[in-house]
Amino acid sequence: DIEMTQSPSSLSASVGDRFSITCRASQTIRNYLNWYQQKPGKAPKLLIYAASTLQSGVPSRFSGSGSGTDFTLTISSLQPEDFATYYCQQSYSSPYTFGQGTKLEIK
Amino acid sequence: EVQLVQSGAEVKKPGESLRISCKASGYSFTSYWFAWVRQMPGKGLECMGTIFPGDSDTRYSPSFEGQVTMSVDRSISTAYLQWSSLKASDTAIYFCARMSSGSFYKLDVWGPGTAVTVSS
Numbered sequence: 001d002i003e004m005t006q007s008p009s010s011l012s013a014s015v016g017d018r019f020s021i022t023c024r025a026s027q028t029i030r031n032y033l034n035w036y037q038q039k040p041g042k043a044p045k046l047l048i049y050a051a052s053t054l055q056s057g058v059p060s061r062f063s064g065s066g067s068g069t070d071f072t073l074t075i076s077s078l079q080p081e082d083f084a085t086y087y088c089q090q091s092y093s094s095p096y097t098f099g100q101g102t103k104l105e106i107k
Numbered sequence: 108e109v110q111l112v113q114s115g116a117e118v119k120k121p122g123e124s125l126r127i128s129c130k131a132s133g134y135s136f137t138s139y140w141f142a143w144v145r146q147m148p149g150k151g152l153e154c155m156g157t158i159f160p161g162d163s164d165t166r167y168s169p170s171f172e173g174q175v176t177m178s179v180d181r182s183i184s185t186a187y188l189q190w191s192s193l194k195a196s197d198t199a200i201y202f203c204a205r206m207s208s209g210s211f212y213k214l215d216v217w218g219p220g221t222a223v224t225v226s227s
Contacts, residue, residue, distance in 0.1 A: 001169065034213045036152075043202055043217035044144075044152065050211040087152055091212035094157065095168035096142070101151040 002026055002090050006099035012107040019075040021102045023066075023088035031067045032092035038101075039084045048073065049091075080106075109133040111203055111218035118224045119193050126189035127221045129203030136184035137161040140206035142214055143177060143188050147199045157206060158186065193225045 003026035013019050023033065031051035036044040046055045048064040051071055061076045075082055083106050088099040114128040129141070143155040156167040160179040167177070178187045186203055201221050204214035 032211060034211075036214070038152075043204075043219055044214070045217070046213055046215050049213040049215075053211075055213075055215065089152075089154075089214070094166045096154045096157070096212065097168075098152040098154065 001095055002029060002093060002097055004088055004090055004097050004099040006086075006088055006102050008102060009100065010103040010105065012105045013078055014107045015078055015080055017078045019078050019082075019104060021073050021086060023071045023073070023099050025069045025071075025090055025092075028068050029090045029092035032090055033064070033066065033071050034089045034091055035064055035073045036087045036089065037082075037084045038087065044087065078104075109205070109216050111205065111216055113201075113203060113218040113221045116222040116224070118226070120227055121193055121195055121225055123193050123225075124189070124191050125193055125223065126187050127201060127223065129186045129188075129218050131184045131186070131205070134205075137181055140208070140212070141177075141179070141186045142204045142206050143175075143186075144202040144204060144214075145199045146202065146220075155188070160186065193223075195225050195227075197223060198225050199223060
């Protein structure tokens with residue numbers, strides 16, 4: 001299985017801050033990388049696929065970058081509704097493993 | 108509207124069997140892979156496996172092979188996840204999700220989750 005490692009595991013930030021998290025794959029996954037947002041008690045929501053393609057309806061303050069083994073999710077200016085847990089997932093080979101998650105909390 | 112509706116919460120005893128469901132609507136059920144995702148209490152997401160309703164081709168993640176069974180009923184556009192003998196460690200929320208492809212697989216539509224509690 002391909003192992004996905006996110007960092008940091010948790011982070012505190014303020015509204016308006018720029019926020020970035022990283023995701024590293026244990027082997028190359030080219031750009032087969034998805035990002036999801038999950039709020040408490042809710043199902044995850046797809047934000048970005050193919051490493052940098054914004055899912056329809058997702059605000060443009062979200063962006064993704066990277067290829068190979070290293071990827072980044074960035075939120076340019078945090079909004080109150082962005083405080084959630086974020087997961088990366090590789091879709092390069094089955095099983096399509098997730099990172100352990102990054103919890104973003106309000107400072 | 109594309110939608111996945113999951114069956115309700117379950118409380119079971121160890122050793123009991125269980126089948127939970129995920130009903131799809133608003134799109135061609137047999138054209139997209141399904142994924143089942145586990146989330147244990149306070150933990151992250153784990154992909155249990157995927158199934159293609161068109162031909163029931165099933166791929167289990169190694170951690171879940173032999174522990175659960177995925178199936179579909181094409182006549183009612185419903186996917187199932189079942190256990191023959193539950194353990195306390197099966198306590199979790201189980202999400203179904205549509206796996207949209209094009210050139211890149213992605214879980215673009217999710218069900219709300221089914222909470223399963225296994226306790227004596």
